[in-house]
Amino acid sequence: MNYNSKNFKEFYSIISDMDKHPAVQEMKKYRQHCDTSCYDHCLSVAYYCYCICKKLHLDTKSMARAAFVHDLFLYNWRVRQPGREGLHAFTHARTSYEKASNIFNFNKKEKDIILKHMWPVTPIPPKYIESYILTLVDKYSALEETYTYYSKKFCTKKIYKFASFILPILFIHIP
Numbered sequence: 500m501n502y503n504s505k506n507f508k509e510f511y512s513i514i515s516d517m518d519k520h521p522a523v524q525e526m527k528k529y530r531q532h533c534d535t536s537c538y539d540h541c542l543s544v545a546y547y548c549y550c551i552c553k554k555l556h557l558d559t560k561s562m563a564r565a566a567f568v569h570d571l572f573l574y575n576w577r578v579r580q581p582g583r584e585g586l587h588a589f590t591h592a593r594t595s596y597e598k599a600s601n602i603f604n605f606n607k608k609e610k611d612i613i614l615k616h617m618w619p620v621t622p623i624p625p626k627y628i629e630s631y632i633l634t635l636v637d638k639y640s641a642l643e644e645t646y647t648y649y650s651k652k653f654c655t656k657k658i659y660k661f662a663s664f665i666l667p668i669l670f671i672h673i674p
């Protein structure tokens with residue numbers, strides 16, 4: 500993600516008012532996938548969704564604003580908490596929408612984008628193409644964040660560093 504690109508600046512101008520809100524900043528306190536915070540996850544997902552919508556001449560504004568708060572659930576989902584019913588995967592889209600809609604006004608499409616972002620884990624399908632874009636980008640980002648975390652961990656172990664150095668040399672010299 501290039502923060503100085505023209506695209507990122509256009510994207511950020513759409514969400515800059517939301518970004519100032521303390522609840523949005525609070526997403527930095529909670530981990531989403533591995534060591535990626537909910538804030539960083541939402542920011543990158545929203546930006547990629549925005550870029551796709553721009554290319555396809557879709558609703559970039561609704562896309563960016565909804566995707567930026569799609570995981571504003573504001574709790575540690577790894578810890579079972581009293582009063583929180585149901586599995587996180589099935590419930591957090593609604594929790595995020597309820598918390599976000601107490602702060603920001605959303606149109607029908609933005610509501611659908613946030614509420615349906617876990618489809619097909621949650622069974623009711625989205626109504627808008629922008630909602631489908633978030634379901635795909637969200638899953639892709641989850642995989643990418645997890646892969647980046649484990650590949651960094653893997654590469655910092657001395658034995659693997661040594662192997663990644665010595666194995667290519669062995670293969671080059673094997674007739």
Ligand SMILES: [Fe+2]
Nearest residue numbers: 569570591616
């Ligand atoms: Fe989510």
Ligand SMILES: [Fe+2]
Nearest residue numbers: 540569570637
């Ligand atoms: Fe997400």
